[in-house]
Amino acid sequence: MMLSDRVVHKWLIHKAGSLKRLVLVSEQLPEPAKDDVQVEIKAVGLNFADIFACLGLYSATPAGAFTPGLEFSGTVSALGESSQESPHGFRVGDPVMGMTRFGGFATHITINHHYLLPLQDGWTFEQGAAFPVQGLTAWYGLIELGHLSKNQVVLVQSAAGGVGLQAMDIIKKQGATAIAVIGSPDKAAILRERTGIDPSHILVRRKTFKTDLQQALKLLFRDGLDIVFDAVYGKFFKPAYEAMNPAGRYVLYGAADLMSEGNRPNYLSLIPRYLMRPRLDPMAMITENRSLMAFNLIWLWEDIPLMHRVLKDFISSKPAPPHIGRQFDFSDAPAALRFFQKGRSTGKIVLTINS
Ligand SMILES: NC(=O)c1ccc[n+]([C@@H]2O[C@H](COP(=O)([O-])OP(=O)(O)OC[C@H]3O[C@@H](n4cnc5c(N)ncnc54)[C@H](OP(=O)(O)O)[C@@H]3O)[C@@H](O)[C@H]2O)c1
Structure with missing residues (x-):
């Protein structure tokens, strides 16, 4: 034929x-x-x-x-x-x-x-x-932008999702510790099975997130987070940002909180969430010595040498x-x-x- x-x-x-x-x-x-x-x-x-x-x-x-x-x-x-x-x-x-x-x-x-x-x-x-996409998202965000290194503490939102599980694997291999956030308690079992994470390092996203996070840090004998890896954004953004150490890096790669349910966008629910979205003051960021980094992997497709270099580094790490x-x-x-x-x-x- x-x-x-x-x-x-x-x-x-x-x-x-x-x-x-x-x-x-x-x-x-x-x-x-x-x-x-x-x-x-x-x-x-x-x-x-x-x-x-x-x-x-x-x-x-x-x-x-x-x-x-x-x-x-x-x-x-x-x-x-x-x-x-x-x-x-x-x-x-x-x-x-x-x-x-x-x-x-x-x-x-x-x-x-x-x-x-x-x-x-x-x-x-x-x-x-x-x-390719989920793995590279986790690697690019944590390694290229987050400069993840040994003994750091990283907050991972949606840790049982596709990107989240890849991130958990990378964090473990680098000798760092993750505090893993999930949207519902039923996801804890798969997270533990896949990553071997201690249950005290798993948080369920809920109203008490800020105090739950402080408690998890206390159990780790740490004052704050070194990296936040987040694609949820919304009302959980500020508590995580404020829990970062000086020199902390907040790597934001999505806004699932602005996801619409159903076949069509529900603008009545989306517009208020969009207008009320959290914002940072760059002047205050200087004083606090923390940074926010954001990326869309699609731009990496435009830079083929960089994309190949990042992919090569990631594959050399023998991802699971x-x-x-x-x-x-x-x-x-x-x-x-x-x-x-x-x-x-x-x-x-x-x-x-x-x-
Ligand atoms: N910037 C980039 O280049 C890039 C690349 C890939 C993905 N992303 C972003 O990363 C996020 C997830 O990536 P993915 O598509 O690969 O899927 P995924 O990692 O498998 O994540 C899916 C999980 O997102 C969580 N989630 C949080 N808020 C949600 C909401 N309002 N509605 C539905 N799910 C929600 C749910 O877990 P919990 O409820 O447990 O949190 C869900 O299981 C998306 O926001 C996506 O846009 C960005």
Whole structure:
């Protein structure tokens, strides 16, 4: 069969604004361009950015129609004429994992070889699809921006989530201590099982967060936090910021508190939360000698040498295979996004494609 006769099935949203607008479409598979690799996707990793983008709440969303999906794994199915000369020397049939600025919710992807890396030995496709974005988020935030080092104390919000579990692994390997925050007590069991964390270092996010945090620090014989790794923001931001030591680094990488429930954004609930969002005074930050750092990994995709250097450092640290919390069939992508949106998940949610 000619390559161009082959078909790609993908989830498409013609105009952001509602999860209900996601439709499954079929198109001709394009020929890979010179530096491209074509991948037959086996698993797709879900990210909040997919939900934010579908709801029209994400500034990095492509204009017009788009296919969600930032990370995937699969096997190389075709190569552009120059892509074999890539540092990895990909061949047809190679198992790979990769990241993309949307387009991952598909049975095939045609992508520049820079955005692919070999699937780690012994990992499943699901684990591969769970790794690039969430793993790199944890590594970039903690190591590149947080300058995490031995004996430090780090507060990790959503510690039982996909990014959170990767962060917990990195913190442990660096010889630092985590205080792990979860949204509901039922997540403590998986957190303990995966990380071996002492129960006194687990906090449930609730009204008494400020005093719970002070108590956890006291049990560790510490005055304050060295790093906060947070994608929740909202009313838990200030208590954590104020619990930082001088020279503390607050690494903020999301605002899940501004996530909207349901198929469409609920602006009545979102707008007051947005307007009342916590803010810092830079002058006071100088006096307190603390910093706030924020990042969006998508910008790393634009700086390929930096992205490769960060990925190489991370992979050299021999990361543990990600924990898969739940799998959905590719055809159930909207249901998977709705489940993820509820905030009940632990580990990574993936879509699997059985061909
Ligand atoms: N800046 C970046 O480059 C970057 C990259 C990747 C991810 N992120 C951000 O990191 C956050 C999570 O990342 P992820 O998509 O990979 O998922 P994830 O790490 O698996 O996190 C999912 C968890 O987020 C927590 N959460 C907190 N508030 C929530 C809310 N209002 N609604 C639903 N869940 C809530 C829930 O755990 P608990 O209730 O236990 O806290 C949920 O299980 C998102 O905010 C995302 O935008 C940012």
